[in-house]
Amino acid sequence: MRALAEAYLIGARNGFQQQIQYRVATLFAMLGFLIEPVVYLIVWTTIAESQGGSIAGFSTNDFIGYYIAWTLVRAMNISLTPYVWDGRIQRGRINDHLMQPWHLFHRDFAMFSGWKPVWLAWWVPLAALLVLIFQPQLNPAPWQLPAFFVAVFFGYTLRFILLYLIGMVSFWTTRASALFEIMVAGEMLLSGRLVPLELMPPWVQSLAAWLPFQWTYQAPIDIAIGRRTVGETFQTYGWQLVWIAVLGVSLAAVWKRAIRRYSAVGA
Amino acid sequence: MEKSDTALLGGGRMISVRLTLSHWRIAAMNELQYRANFFVQIIHSALSLAVGLVAIWLVFDHTTDLGGWTAPELLAVMGVHVLVGGLLKTLIEPNMRRLMDDVQEGTYDYVLTKPVDAQLLTSIREVKPWHAVDIVLGFGVLTYAVIDLGRTFDVGAALLFAVTLTAGTIMIYCVWIMITSTAFRVVRSDEVLNLFDGFYQTGRWPISIYPFWLSGVLTFIIPLAFAVTVPAEAVSGRLNPNTVALAVVFCVVLALVTRRVWAINLRHYSGASA
Numbered sequence: 001m002r003a004l005a006e007a008y009l010i011g012a013r014n015g016f017q018q019q020i021q022y023r024v025a026t027l028f029a030m031l032g033f034l035i036e037p038v039v040y041l042i043v044w045t046t047i048a049e050s051q052g053g054s055i056a057g058f059s060t061n062d063f064i065g066y067y068i069a070w071t072l073v074r075a076m077n078i079s080l081t082p083y084v085w086d087g088r089i090q091r092g093r094i095n096d097h098l099m100q101p102w103h104l105f106h107r108d109f110a111m112f113s114g115w116k117p118v119w120l121a122w123w124v125p126l127a128a129l130l131v132l133i134f135q136p137q138l139n140p141a142p143w144q145l146p147a148f149f150v151a152v153f154f155g156y157t158l159r160f161i162l163l164y165l166i167g168m169v170s171f172w173t174t175r176a177s178a179l180f181e182i183m184v185a186g187e188m189l190l191s192g193r194l195v196p197l198e199l200m201p202p203w204v205q206s207l208a209a210w211l212p213f214q215w216t217y218q219a220p221i222d223i224a225i226g227r228r229t230v231g232e233t234f235q236t237y238g239w240q241l242v243w244i245a246v247l248g249v250s251l252a253a254v255w256k257r258a259i260r261r262y263s264a265v266g267a
Numbered sequence: 268m269e270k271s272d273t274a275l276l277g278g279g280r281m282i283s284v285r286l287t288l289s290h291w292r293i294a295a296m297n298e299l300q301y302r303a304n305f306f307v308q309i310i311h312s313a314l315s316l317a318v319g320l321v322a323i324w325l326v327f328d329h330t331t332d333l334g335g336w337t338a339p340e341l342l343a344v345m346g347v348h349v350l351v352g353g354l355l356k357t358l359i360e361p362n363m364r365r366l367m368d369d370v371q372e373g374t375y376d377y378v379l380t381k382p383v384d385a386q387l388l389t390s391i392r393e394v395k396p397w398h399a400v401d402i403v404l405g406f407g408v409l410t411y412a413v414i415d416l417g418r419t420f421d422v423g424a425a426l427l428f429a430v431t432l433t434a435g436t437i438m439i440y441c442v443w444i445m446i447t448s449t450a451f452r453v454v455r456s457d458e459v460l461n462l463f464d465g466f467y468q469t470g471r472w473p474i475s476i477y478p479f480w481l482s483g484v485l486t487f488i489i490p491l492a493f494a495v496t497v498p499a500e501a502v503s504g505r506l507n508p509n510t511v512a513l514a515v516v517f518c519v520v521l522a523l524v525t526r527r528v529w530a531i532n533l534r535h536y537s538g539a540s541a
Contacts, residue, residue: 028458028462029458032461035466036465039469039472042472042477042481043326043333043472046333046334047326047329047330047333050330050332050333055330133478175303178307178310178311181310181311181314182314184314185317185318188318189321194321194322199325199328199329200325201328
């Protein structure tokens with residue numbers, strides 16, 4: 001167990017150093033990420049204003065807070081995309097890792113986790129700029145900020161496992177990217193990424209309740225902008241952990257079969 | 268210097284057109300070998316169109332107009348956005364990526380040693396025909412929107428649409444090649460290109476809904492207002508004649524500036540192999 005912790009620390013440090021080296025690239029990527037929520041923010045505050053200040057229980061101020069919190073959630077939930085698996089499998093690049101004593105998952109997860117401090121460091125000034133431009137009224141309770149970070153971390157873990165699971169499909173077909181795109185479309189509509197789920201028709205909301213997506217976007221955001229009580233926050237963590245467990249167990253099962261199918265190219 | 272070179276080959280403009288067409292044909296044939304990519308592209312385009320339509324539908328589920336734009340008018344904007352996006356991804360973006368790769372690897376020498384205008388050759392070497400799916404889809408959405416607007420076919424409007432769309436697309440090309448040609452100086456500007464892709468997404472909505480600082484950027488720095496909103500105004504009959512004049516003038520000015528910037532940047536290319 002201590003050895004695994006050490007492996008995590010080293011993996012995270014590698015990821016951190018990589019991002020520090022490419023910090024300008026990270027800034028540009030981050031700026032690119034900001035455009036999507038800023039567009040939503042402007043569209044929905046415009047509509048809220050034209051409808052007397054709020055829609056479906058969301059005030060103009062709520063929308064501003066929602067999409068600013070969104071930017072941190074997005075920066076933190078970047079995960080290994082399924083595209084990576086195509087290259088790994090086609091070029092036999094996972095061979096080395098299969099010889100290591102730890103599951104490749106740990107190495108990838110540690111590496112991506114190591115990115116987060118660098119992204120966070122860029123996020124702070126950019127978020128401050130957004131607050132300055134859009135001027136939300138912020139009055140979070142003291143517990144909300146740490147509670148938000150915990151939910152963001154669980155959300156990231158959940159999304160990482162989900163994308164990893166989809167990446168596994170590459171062991172069977174070279175067209176896993178199509179499945180990934182379908183997932184992203186689902187995520188757009190069913191996670192609160194495009195709009196808060198309250199704005200969706202009731203049947204979409206009930207569909208979303210059965211899927212993991214909302215726990216990666218809307219749940220953490222809601223905590224940040226004070227739309228969840230302490231009890232609801234713990235409920236959120238509960239659901240996030242349930243999904244992490246379900247997807248984690250599925251991943252372990254799929255990985256076993258996938259690795260059996262894999263015949264190292266270049267061996 | 269470039270002018271005299273093309274004249275040597277016996278035909279200025281004509282040879283440029285022929286050169287462009289044969290480059291496009293060869294590049295397209297090369298891509299068309301990979302037929303499965305066609306289906307991947309269809310899935311991709313259909314999904315992003317579906318999400319875009321849902322977004323518009325959600326907006327009008329909660330309001331009757333967005334900053335003075337009705338649902339069919341917004342649909343027209345989206346149609347033009349998809350259409351222009353298809354044009355850019357088919358004809359322009361692949362060339363910009365190729366330019367950056369060549370500069371990084373030092374293979375751009377091969378373009379410079381050819382007896383044709385370097386900017387022309389740089390801009391016509393690659394075509395990604397599968398992205399034309401977006402051109403077709405965008406045109407379909409636009410047609411639906413025009414019918415929904417209750418407008419009958421009108422030669423004047425169609426002409427204005429063609430003029431503003433062409434001018435707008437040229438403007439985007441100009442800005443894009445100016446950004447990319449900075450690759451001669453800083454080598455890695457692909458992150459800037461990704462950012463450009465991000466900015467393109469803002470064009471899905473009429474530029475006028477954005478606050479002035481953002482709409483200013485999207486009109487005169489990254490001219491999405493001219494490339495998407497203005498042609499959409501042309502088909503929905505919202506267009507102010509002054510805007511057309513402004514678009515044409517701005518397009519010409521931008522093209523001239525681009526030519527200068529290109530020449531200046533080109534002098535900074537030193538050839539990685541040298």
